[in-house]
Each structure stands twice: as C-alpha cells, then as structure tokens.
Amino acid sequence: MKVKVGVNGYGTIGKRVAYAVMRQKDMRLMGVTKTKPDFEAYRAKELGIPVYAASEEFLPRFEKAGFEVAGTLGDLLEEVDVVIDATPGGMGAKNRPLYEKAGVKAVFEGGEKASTAEVSFVAQANYEKALGRDYVRVVSCNTTGLTRTLNAIKDYIDYAYAVMIRRAADPDDSRRGPVNAIKPTVEVPSHHGPDVQTVIPVNIETTAFVVPTTLMHVHSVMVELKEPLTREDVIDIFEDTTRVLLFEKERGFESTAQLIEFARDLHREWNNLYEIAVWKESISVKGNRLFYIQAVHQESDVVPENVDAIRAMFEMAGKWESIKKTNKSLGILK
Ligand SMILES: NC(=O)C1=CN([C@@H]2O[C@H](COP(=O)(O)OP(=O)(O)OC[C@H]3O[C@@H](n4cnc5c(N)ncnc54)[C@H](O)[C@@H]3O)[C@@H](O)[C@H]2O)C=CC1
Ligand SMILES: O=C(OP(=O)(O)O)[C@H](O)COP(=O)(O)O
Structure with missing residues (x-):
C-alpha cells in the first residue's frame, strides 16, 4: 500500500518535502497547492505534479494566466490520506479544522505552536510517540538541529545552554532584505529551548540572534555534564548518530x-544538507563542561523528519527501518 500525500503550501519546505515524498517507494504524491501561477507552479506542472489552487479565492489568478489547476485544496483533500501543511507559520493551526472535516491526517511544521498537533517530532528522538497519530508537528529547523545532537548525549546532560545565530532569510526570500543588522530575540529563553523540551526532557536555556546571512544557522552549545565524558567520547557518539556529520x-x-559548497559538490538537490554539521575541532570538554558548535541548513534538515512522521502516523515501519529508508532515498550519508 502506498500512502497518498498532498502538500499544502509549496514553498521552501513544501517543495523539498514533495520531492522527498516522490522518492519514497511507499508513498505517492497526489498534488500540491499554490496561491498563484508563479514559476514554482509551472515547474511543478513540468514535473508532473498536479497543482491545486490553495482555495477558491485564488482561482481567478490561475484562470487569468490560463494555468489549468487540478482543483482546489478541498479537492486535493479528497484524494489524500495525509497532508503536509507547509504554509507560513501560524496558518497550519487555522487549516487544521479543514483537515479534520476531510478526515485527513496532517503533518505541521515548526512555525506552528506545539498545541497545533498531538506530538512534536524529531524522528531519532521520539519516533514512537507519533505512531498512529493523526496530527504531528515537525519542530523548527533550529529545534531539530539542537534535538539531534542533544538527544545523542541526553543521558549525560545536567543543563544545556545554546546560543542560536539565525540566518535572516532564506536565499530565495527578497521580502525580508536587504538586511544589515544583528537582531537579538530579547525574550529569554528564545522559543528553541522550550521547543526542544516538547521532544526530549532536558534542562535547557537558549538565546537567539538573527544575523545578515541566508546560508545556514549556527549554534554555540555548552552543556554542564552530570556524568563524565571525554572529547573522544563525544566524537564517537556523534560519529554514531544518524543525520549528524562531523566537519573539520x-x-x-x-x-x-564551505558546508554549502560541500552539499553542492555532492550534487544534492537544492544543495540540501539534511545532516547537522558539527565542527570537530569545536568539541571540547573542560571539567564538567562540554562545548561544541554546529550548523543547520534551515531549508532542508526538517525534510527527512516529514517523511518519517508519515511512516510513523500510518505505522508503516519501525523507527530505524523508516530512518534508514528515508536516509537511503535522499542520499543522507549516515
Ligand atoms: N524556511 C525555513 O528555514 C524553515 C521553515 N519551517 C517552517 O515551515 C513552514 C513553511 O515555511 P517556509 O517553507 O519557509 O515558507 P515559505 O514562505 O517559503 O512557503 C510557504 C508557502 O505557502 C504558500 N501559502 C501562502 N498562503 C497560503 C495559503 N493560504 N494556503 C496554501 N499555501 C499558502 C506561500 O505562497 C508559499 O509558497 C513554517 O511553519 C516555517 O516556520 C521549518 C523549518 C525551516
Ligand atoms: O521557520 C524558520 O524560519 P523563519 O520563521 O525565520 O522563516 C526556521 O525554521 C527557523 O526558525 P527558528 O529559528 O524558529 O527555529
């Protein structure tokens, strides 16, 4: 059986998840929604993906451009078992009643509040929690990155502190620029620490700053250890952790x-770097304090989580079976 998947919101995350779904043998992409007939809509059509208008109000835009849509979101919902809601942050919560009415499961993204779904999800940390669920939220790119590495060492953590240096906008986003400032999130903690706690039970505080870059986010992490760990131990643990790579x-x-160039050299689609990149030299232990620095490719690290979330929701595979399938299909290195 193939699970039938629709994508509502075909932007940065939506188009990457649609691509990933098309690469799964146990899933079928039934269509995506667009609000307007822009180049992404034409490209989707070229790829053979049915394009639906995100709602009836957008139909005149398509009609005016002579772009034939397959229907509206309501029609797409009749075709699918699950919808990936990758609409702008906050819109997913408003869409949930539509999915409930259609009897369709939904995966939400990190721009939604935890309360929008039954479970907040990072596959390697809490896959089992999503088994059989109807509404799952894949946490934000930064939260996913923090959770992947902290989960690997969670038994050793007394308290974690992380400073998030966030990219100002995605490379294709000209609405937020030009930018030339550092913008602190003055509310402390930033949402990331509490968000990590929706997935794994660790003590954590985070602060965050937006800086003028589009490529990736960077995290400076400090952990007070409750059990001794050496630098070599941490390197071994991260080397054994899926979707985490060490770079020197x-x-x-x-x-x-250079991390983005590495993804380009791999000929990854959209230079996706699905893995969290930890700088090996940055891993250091001083007494009971561990430090490391990592980078997160915001456009892609959450993509494999969406695929695994679907498998968990339909109980199609156990945790490691799903993670391995997803990794293989996307060329994730380990
Ligand atoms: N871009 C990023 O770095 C990451 C974003 N996220 C989360 O993913 C979600 C989507 O974010 P992005 O892909 O970055 O946004 P985006 O702005 O690139 O894409 C959103 C898409 O939804 C479309 N849209 C707008 N109104 C709509 C409506 N009424 N119905 C259907 N579609 C509509 C937009 O036209 C656009 O194509 C958010 O929750 C965000 O917080 C999560 C991880 C990383
Ligand atoms: O949604 C995201 O970015 P955006 O809301 O700045 O477009 C990314 O997931 C980063 O978000 P975060 O810094 O809230 O983890």
Whole structure:
C-alpha cells in the first residue's frame, strides 16, 4: 500500500518535502497547492505534479494566466490520506479544522505552536510517540538541529545552554532584505529551548540572534555534564548518530560557505544538507563542561523528519527501518 500525500503550501519546505515524498517507494504524491501561477507552479506542472489552487479565492489568478489547476485544496483533500501543511507559520493551526472535516491526517511544521498537533517530532528522538497519530508537528529547523545532537548525549546532560545565530532569510526570500543588522530575540529563553523540551526532557536555556546571512544557522552549545565524558567520547557518539556529520576546519570547512559548497559538490538537490554539521575541532570538554558548535541548513534538515512522521502516523515501519529508508532515498550519508 502506498500512502497518498498532498502538500499544502509549496514553498521552501513544501517543495523539498514533495520531492522527498516522490522518492519514497511507499508513498505517492497526489498534488500540491499554490496561491498563484508563479514559476514554482509551472515547474511543478513540468514535473508532473498536479497543482491545486490553495482555495477558491485564488482561482481567478490561475484562470487569468490560463494555468489549468487540478482543483482546489478541498479537492486535493479528497484524494489524500495525509497532508503536509507547509504554509507560513501560524496558518497550519487555522487549516487544521479543514483537515479534520476531510478526515485527513496532517503533518505541521515548526512555525506552528506545539498545541497545533498531538506530538512534536524529531524522528531519532521520539519516533514512537507519533505512531498512529493523526496530527504531528515537525519542530523548527533550529529545534531539530539542537534535538539531534542533544538527544545523542541526553543521558549525560545536567543543563544545556545554546546560543542560536539565525540566518535572516532564506536565499530565495527578497521580502525580508536587504538586511544589515544583528537582531537579538530579547525574550529569554528564545522559543528553541522550550521547543526542544516538547521532544526530549532536558534542562535547557537558549538565546537567539538573527544575523545578515541566508546560508545556514549556527549554534554555540555548552552543556554542564552530570556524568563524565571525554572529547573522544563525544566524537564517537556523534560519529554514531544518524543525520549528524562531523566537519573539520583542517579540511577547509571554515564557515557555512564551505558546508554549502560541500552539499553542492555532492550534487544534492537544492544543495540540501539534511545532516547537522558539527565542527570537530569545536568539541571540547573542560571539567564538567562540554562545548561544541554546529550548523543547520534551515531549508532542508526538517525534510527527512516529514517523511518519517508519515511512516510513523500510518505505522508503516519501525523507527530505524523508516530512518534508514528515508536516509537511503535522499542520499543522507549516515
Ligand atoms: N524556511 C525555513 O528555514 C524553515 C521553515 N519551517 C517552517 O515551515 C513552514 C513553511 O515555511 P517556509 O517553507 O519557509 O515558507 P515559505 O514562505 O517559503 O512557503 C510557504 C508557502 O505557502 C504558500 N501559502 C501562502 N498562503 C497560503 C495559503 N493560504 N494556503 C496554501 N499555501 C499558502 C506561500 O505562497 C508559499 O509558497 C513554517 O511553519 C516555517 O516556520 C521549518 C523549518 C525551516
Ligand atoms: O521557520 C524558520 O524560519 P523563519 O520563521 O525565520 O522563516 C526556521 O525554521 C527557523 O526558525 P527558528 O529559528 O524558529 O527555529
């Protein structure tokens, strides 16, 4: 049986998840929604993806452009078992009643509040919690990145502190620029720490700053350890952790620029770097304090989580079976 999937909101995250769904043998992409007939709508059509208007109010835009849609969101919901809601943050909560009415399961994204879904999800941390659920939220890109590495060492954590250096906008986003400032999130903690706690029970505080870059986010993490760990232990643990890769400055990975170039060299679609990139040299232990620095490719790290969330919701595979399938299909290195 193939699970029938629709994507509502075909933007940065939606189009990458649609691509990932098309690569799964146990899933079928039934269509995506668009609000207007822009180049992304035409490209989707070229790829053979049925394009639906996000609601009836948008139909005149398509009619005016002579772009034939397959119907509206309501029609797409009749075709699918599950919808990926990758609409702008906050809209998913408003859409949930539509999905309930249609009897369709839904995966929400990190721009939604935890209360929008039954479970907040990072596959390697809490896959089992999503088994059989109807509404699951894949947490934000930063929260996913923090959760992946902290979950690997969670038994050793007394308290974690992380400073999030957030990219100002995605590369295709000209609405938020030009930017030339550092913008702190003055509410402390930033949403990331409490959000990590919706997935794993760790003590954590976070602060966050937006900086003028589009490539990636960077996190500086400090952990007070309750059990001793050496630097070598941490390296071994991260080397054994799926969707986390170690990169060395010594090999030329001096900044996020080279990490993105690495993804380009792999010929990854949209230079996606699904894995969290930890700088090996940054891992250090001083007494009971562990430090490390990692980078998060905001446009893609949550993509495999969406695929695994679907498998969990339909109980199609156990945790490691799903993670392995997803990793293989997307060329995730480990
Ligand atoms: N871009 C990022 O770095 C990440 C974003 N997220 C989350 O993913 C979600 C989507 O974010 P992005 O993909 O970045 O946004 P985006 O702005 O790139 O894409 C959203 C898409 O939804 C469409 N849309 C607008 N109104 C709509 C409506 N009424 N019905 C259907 N579609 C509509 C937009 O035209 C656009 O194509 C948000 O919850 C965000 O917080 C999560 C991880 C990373
Ligand atoms: O949604 C996201 O970015 P955006 O809301 O700045 O477009 C990314 O997931 C980063 O969000 P976060 O910094 O809230 O984890």
